[in-house]
Amino acid sequence: MREAESPYLLFLGDARDELSIKGATGVRIWRPDKARAQIRLAGCNQDLGLPDMTTREAADAGCRTMLVGVANAGGFIPDHWSTTIIEALEAGLDVMAGMHTRLADIPAIAEAARRHGRTLHDVRQSTREFSVGKGTPRSGRRLLTVGTDSSLGKMFTSLAIEREMHDRGMKATFRATGQSGIFIAGSGIAVDGVVADFISGAVEWLAPANDPDHWDIIEGQGSLFHPSFAGVSLGLLHGAQAEALVMCHEPTRAHMRGLPGRSLPPLRHCIEANERMARLTAPDARVVAISINTSAFAEEEAHREIATTAAEHDLPCGDPVRHGAAFIVDALAP
Amino acid sequence: MREAESPYLLFLGDARDELSIKGATGVRIWRPDKARAQIRLAGCNQDLGLPDMTTREAADAGCRTMLVGVANAGGFIPDHWSTTIIEALEAGLDVMAGMHTRLADIPAIAEAARRHGRTLHDVRQSTREFSVGKGTPRSGRRLLTVGTDSSLGKMFTSLAIEREMHDRGMKATFRATGQSGIFIAGSGIAVDGVVADFISGAVEWLAPANDPDHWDIIEGQGSLFHPSFAGVSLGLLHGAQAEALVMCHEPTRAHMRGLPGRSLPPLRHCIEANERMARLTAPDARVVAISINTSAFAEEEAHREIATTAAEHDLPCGDPVRHGAAFIVDALAP
Numbered sequence: 001m002r003e004a005e006s007p008y009l010l011f012l013g014d015a016r017d018e019l020s021i022k023g024a025t026g027v028r029i030w031r032p033d034k035a036r037a038q039i040r041l042a043g044c045n046q047d048l049g050l051p052d053m054t055t056r057e058a059a060d061a062g063c064r065t066m067l068v069g070v071a072n073a074g075g076f077i078p079d080h081w082s083t084t085i086i087e088a089l090e091a092g093l094d095v096m097a098g099m100h101t102r103l104a105d106i107p108a109i110a111e112a113a114r115r116h117g118r119t120l121h122d123v124r125q126s127t128r129e130f131s132v133g134k135g136t137p138r139s140g141r142r143l144l145t146v147g148t149d150s151s152l153g154k155m156f157t158s159l160a161i162e163r164e165m166h167d168r169g170m171k172a173t174f175r176a177t178g179q180s181g182i183f184i185a186g187s188g189i190a191v192d193g194v195v196a197d198f199i200s201g202a203v204e205w206l207a208p209a210n211d212p213d214h215w216d217i218i219e220g221q222g223s224l225f226h227p228s229f230a231g232v233s234l235g236l237l238h239g240a241q242a243e244a245l246v247m248c249h250e251p252t253r254a255h256m257r258g259l260p261g262r263s264l265p266p267l268r269h270c271i272e273a274n275e276r277m278a279r280l281t282a283p284d285a286r287v288v289a290i291s292i293n294t295s296a297f298a299e300e301e302a303h304r305e306i307a308t309t310a311a312e313h314d315l316p317c318g319d320p321v322r323h324g325a326a327f328i329v330d331a332l333a334p
Numbered sequence: 335m336r337e338a339e340s341p342y343l344l345f346l347g348d349a350r351d352e353l354s355i356k357g358a359t360g361v362r363i364w365r366p367d368k369a370r371a372q373i374r375l376a377g378c379n380q381d382l383g384l385p386d387m388t389t390r391e392a393a394d395a396g397c398r399t400m401l402v403g404v405a406n407a408g409g410f411i412p413d414h415w416s417t418t419i420i421e422a423l424e425a426g427l428d429v430m431a432g433m434h435t436r437l438a439d440i441p442a443i444a445e446a447a448r449r450h451g452r453t454l455h456d457v458r459q460s461t462r463e464f465s466v467g468k469g470t471p472r473s474g475r476r477l478l479t480v481g482t483d484s485s486l487g488k489m490f491t492s493l494a495i496e497r498e499m500h501d502r503g504m505k506a507t508f509r510a511t512g513q514s515g516i517f518i519a520g521s522g523i524a525v526d527g528v529v530a531d532f533i534s535g536a537v538e539w540l541a542p543a544n545d546p547d548h549w550d551i552i553e554g555q556g557s558l559f560h561p562s563f564a565g566v567s568l569g570l571l572h573g574a575q576a577e578a579l580v581m582c583h584e585p586t587r588a589h590m591r592g593l594p595g596r597s598l599p600p601l602r603h604c605i606e607a608n609e610r611m612a613r614l615t616a617p618d619a620r621v622v623a624i625s626i627n628t629s630a631f632a633e634e635e636a637h638r639e640i641a642t643t644a645a646e647h648d649l650p651c652g653d654p655v656r657h658g659a660a661f662i663v664d665a666l667a668p
Contacts, residue, residue: 100531134593135561192531199530199565224568227469227615231533231569238561259468273610281561 003186004096004121005064007036009053009088013070013081014043019151019257021046023098023180024069030159030184036063039084055084055091065121067183068097076101086112096121098179098190123182124190126202133200133239135281140210142282143332144242145220145291146274148264150229150257152250153293153321154220155181157328160320161246162217164329171214175207177236181219191221192232199232203239218242224273225265226256234277241281244332247271250293251305267313288331290317337521338430338455339398341370343387343422347404347415348377355380357432357517358403364493364518370397373418389418389425399455402431403517409434420446430455432513432524457516458524460536467534467573469615474544476616477666478576479554479625480608482598484563484591486584487627487655488554489515491662494654495580496551498663505548509541511570515553525555526566533569541574552576558607559599560590568611575615578666581605584627585639601647622665624651 010024018025028035028048037053040046053061066088072078077085077099085095085103089112095103103109103120113120143161145154158174158181165172174181176188194202207216218240222229249267256262271287278285290309294302302319310317318327344358352359362369362382371387374380387395400422406412411419411433419429419437423446429437436456437443447454477495479488492508492515499506508515510522528536541550552574556563583601590596605621612619624643628636636653644651652661 100529132562132592135596192529194530195526196528196530196533196566196569197526197563200561200563224611225614227572228466228534229531230572230611230614231565231567232530233565234558234568235530235565238564258466262469276607277558277564280559280564 004067005094006034007063008034008065008067009055009058009063009093010035010038010048010050011066011068011070011084012038012040012044012046012048013068014041015046015070016043018046020072021048021070022151022155023071023183024048024067026155026180026184027067027069037061039066041080041084055088055093059091059093063093065094065096068095068099069180069183077103077106082106082109085109089113089116089118092116092118094119094121096123096183098122098124098182100124100193123179124193126189126194130194130198130201130205132198133204133235135200135238135241138209138241139212140214140216141212142207142216142218142240142242143244143246144218144237144240145246145248146233146237147220147223147248148225148267148270149223149250149253150221150226152253153248153291157246157248157291157320157325158217158219159184160325161328164325165215165217168329171211173214173216175216175218177203177206177219177221191236192229196231199235200239203236204241207240220248223270224277225270227262228258237274237278238281242278243282243284245274245278245285245287246289246291246328247274247287248291248293251309252296267309271313287315289328290315291328292317292319294319294322336453339428340365340368340520341397342368343389343392343397343400343427344369344372344382344384345400345402345404345418346372346374346378346380346382347402347406348375349380349404350377352380354406355382355404357405357514358382358401360489360514360518361401361403368520370395373400375414375418389422389427393425393427397427399428399430401517402429402433411435411437411440416440416443419443423447423450423452426450426452428453428455430457430517432457432517434458457513457522458527460523460528464528464532464535464539466531467538467569469534469572469575472543472575473546474548474550475546476541476550476552476574476576477578477580478552478571478574479580479582480567480571481554481557481582482559482601482604483557483584483587484555484560486587487582487625491580491582491625491654491659492551492553493518494659495662498659499549499551502663505545507548507550509550509552511537511540511553511555525570526563530565533566534573537570537573538575554582557604558611559604561596562592571608571612572615576612577616577618579608579612579619579621580623580625580662581608581621582625582627584630586630601643605647621649623662624649625662626651626653628653628656
């Protein structure tokens with residue numbers, strides 16, 4: 001995939017919750033220089049604190065690409081979004097999206113792009129051919145973020161670790177495995193869009209052998225305990241061949257994402273299962289730290305939750321959003 | 335995929351070894367009523383003991399579909415096969431194949447199918463859109479074959495269980511998840527060709543809610559301990575939501591298929607891991623029996639191996655090829 005041109009107009013659709021715009025939010029936080037404006041449809045109650053612009057205003061303000069940085073269940077592009085996407089193309093913007101439905105497969109959008117000479121970036125679909133994973137030991141150091149559920153901070157934690165490593169002068173590369181991460185990194189593989197046979201092989205390709213002192217910080221996906229996505233999580237775990245796992249958790253979440261009535265697995269089971277399964281390809285793999293998403297708590301409560309979790313599991317624990325990722329990098333073997 | 339119409343004309347191409355016609359052989363063994371005739375090109379030294387017919391003779395004899403049940407290195411369709419495939423379409427037959435190259439992507443074949451109003455079944459590629467798996471409890475009874483490795487008897491064991499159930503007057507349906515199984519069943523989903531996000535959802539679609547006394551016998555794929563394919567195996571396990579698992583094993587195999595140097599996991603670990611992971615969506619899931627592939631042993635040795643394994647794991651154990659699948663069906667809760 002060719003890298004999308006920036007700056008971006010961030011399309012938030014009619015999003016009504018924070019989680020569904022995490023693609024756009026990620027760019028806003030991690031690549032603020034690229035996030036110039038936002039565009040929202042009727043019903044949207046989210047706000048990234050950027051100037052609201054029409055597609056035409058954004059083009060006039062220098063934006064080069066409209067980023068459809070919003071997800072909906074199933075990954076389809078609703079008809080009423082297409083209208084704005086076509087307007088963006090007409091205004092001279094490229095469009096980048098990460099849905100299962102490709103922009104290029106929607107005839108009206110494909111036709112508009114052709115007519116106006118614009119580029120469509122479908123980041124979820126990789127056109128590259130992968131090999132099946134082999135599990136052969138490779139050089140370099142690797143860390144993978146894993147989780148009790150989907151969408152609770154694995155990408156954010158990974159980016160915070162990369163930033164902390166760079167601040168310390170360490171060699172580190174964030175490896176994006178989902179569309180939001182790809183929006184931020186500018187490259188990567190959406191592993192849930194890969195043909196099932198090649199999940200682990202795609203991750204071996206994404207995080208290849210490297211210098212002995214170089215860290216790949218690999219963004220995890222889903223959860224071994226999520227009935228929709230566990231296959232992806234396991235393929236990722238095996239392909240990553242990571243010596244260090246960071247367990248990500250959100251302590252107040254009432255049920256697995258998208259599955260009312262299904263509670264999250266106990267943190268302890270999740271740690272054990274990830275370590276056990278990871279050791280198939282990384283015999284020394286272990287969970288080195290717990291990353292807690294404390295967004296639901298006030299500062300005081302957050303500290304209490306972190307302290308309790310750290311004591312219960314005898315592992316370094318913290319919230320990278322509040323306090324950075326130093327506690328994780330400190331926990332790595334030298 | 336719509337079910338292919340039978341009976342079949344089995345196309346053996348110019349096959350010179352047994353392994354390359356295993357797709358056709360499977361149909362001959364497990365669906366003898368569907369296997370009416372065979373067609374062989376110059377150079378073929380294989381014989382399924384069926385009448386040799388031209389495509390025209392086969393159509394006149396009532397065949398409805400020509401099954402390209404032969405594999406060649408590379409998974410493409412040689413030009414000299416296309417001639418016969420087009421003749422089959424002209425004679426009024428549908429054509430089913432399971433190659434990486436789709437019949438529908440070969441212009442001359444696609445055009446002939448269109449001209450004669452025939453259907454092309456490309457079983458390796460699913461064109462259907464699936465939902466993500468939900469893990470919601472569903473009615474009906476389900477059994478899944480799992481394994482220590484790929485390619486050691488999961489399909490054969492599944493078909494033997496279905497046959498035994500039918501012999502006992504039980505309601506049972508074999509659910510195919512690989513191309514050979516799909517040739518035999520006439521329908522199914524090649525799960526390793528599904529987009530990773532939809533592995534479990536595809537299996538939920540393949541084996542939907544059913545009568546309380548109906549058994550789906552779901553063909554497993556790969557192994558939780560195979561670094562190339564474990565993601566597929568886990569998605570299948572979660573989507574199957576099977577109360578009964580049958581562990582398939584080949585005791586003499588020196589290494590995981592395709593991975594010299596990587597030994598098979600201990601049977602006990604494999605049983606434990608499958609039960610533990612299966613319980614996410616099927617809380618009562620348990621391994622009810624062990625299916626041993628004893629093809630490497632003489633009769634005496636085979637019996638010894640089976641007795642030893644049964645005693646060691648305290649589970650019913652046998653080789654369905656030698657002795658049928660009664661020991662498995664006997665082990666199921668009434």
